Amino acid sequence: EIVMTQSPATLSVSPGERATLSCRASQSVSSNLAWYQQKPGQAPRLLIYGASTRATGIPARFSGSGSGTEFTLTISSLQSEDFAVYYCQQYNNWPPWTFGQGTKLEIK
Amino acid sequence: QVQLQESGPGLVKPSETLSLTCTVSGGSISSYYWSWIRQPPGKGLEWIGYIYYSGSTNYNPSLKSRVTISVDTSKNQFSLKLSSVTAADTAVYYCARGHYDILTGGFGGFDYWGQGTLVTVSS
Numbered sequence: 001e002i003v004m005t006q007s008p009a010t011l012s013v014s015p016g017e018r019a020t021l022s023c024r025a026s027q028s029v030s031s032n033l034a035w036y037q038q039k040p041g042q043a044p045r046l047l048i049y050g051a052s053t054r055a056t057g058i059p060a061r062f063s064g065s066g067s068g069t070e071f072t073l074t075i076s077s078l079q080s081e082d083f084a085v086y087y088c089q090q091y092n093n094w095p096p097w098t099f100g101q102g103t104k105l106e107i108k
Numbered sequence: 109q110v111q112l113q114e115s116g117p118g119l120v121k122p123s124e125t126l127s128l129t130c131t132v133s134g135g136s137i138s139s140y141y142w143s144w145i146r147q148p149p150g151k152g153l154e155w156i157g158y159i160y161y162s163g164s165t166n167y168n169p170s171l172k173s174r175v176t177i178s179v180d181t182s183k184n185q186f187s188l189k190l191s192s193v194t195a196a197d198t199a200v201y202y203c204a205r206g207h208y209d210i211l212t213g214g215f216g217g218f219d220y221w222g223q224g225t226l227v228t229v230s231s
Contacts, residue, residue, distance in 0.1 A: 001169075032215075034216065034217030034218075036153075036217075036218075042223075043202055043204075043221035043222065043223055043224050044153065044202075044218070044221060045221075046207060046217045046218060046219045048217075049207060049209060049216035049217040050209055050211065050212065050216055053209075053211070053216075055207070055217070055219060056219075087152065087153055089153075089155075089217065089218075091215050091216075091217070094166070095155075095157075095166050095167060095168055095169055096155050096168040096169060096170070097155045098155070099152055099153040099154070099155070100152070101152045102152050
């Protein structure tokens with residue numbers, strides 16, 4: 001099973017600033033990686049798939065990069081609605097598809 | 109707009125079987141992979157398994173001995189059964205659709221999710 005490790009666990013950033021979230025895989029997952037945003041009481045929302053392709057309707061301030069074992073989600077200018085928990089998920093080696101433990105993005 | 113809705117008991121006794129159904133509306137269940145994913149309170153996400161509309165399945169090895177996922181294309185529904193539950197199976201259970209990545213011709217994350225249903229295992 002591939003273990004996904006996200007860092008940091010909590011990230012404090014001011015609105016308007018850039019946020020950079022990291023995700024590391026225990027072995028290569030090529031570009032088969034997705035990012036999700038989850039707000040309290042809601043289901044996750046797909047942001048990025050294929051490591052760097054934005055899902056339908058996702059604003060351009062969200063971008064994904066990386067391949068192999070190191071991945072980054074960048075939010076270029078944080079809006080109030082962006083404060084949430086973010087998860088990465090690998091789908092290269094399965095079963096099982098596995099998620100990271102999440103990064104909580106909070107207002108500084 | 110595709111919508112998914114989970115339904116089933118919110119309380120299950122230990123050792124019994126958890127049963128949930130996901131109803132898909134606004135689109136056909138055909139030609140996609142459909143998954144169950146769970147999230148214990150305050151914790152992260154765990155993929156349980158998927159079913160293709162044709163009926164082929166794949167399960168998380170950690171749950172494989174207790175999980176059955178089935179599909180009813182005539183009703184646009186798919187279902188989850190998890191047997192011999194314990195308190196560790198208490199979680200919000202989500203159903204979700206696998207996104208079809210046109211570039212790779214394969215899976216690309218989960219693009220549509222149900223709202224989730226909390227299932228508590230307790231006597």
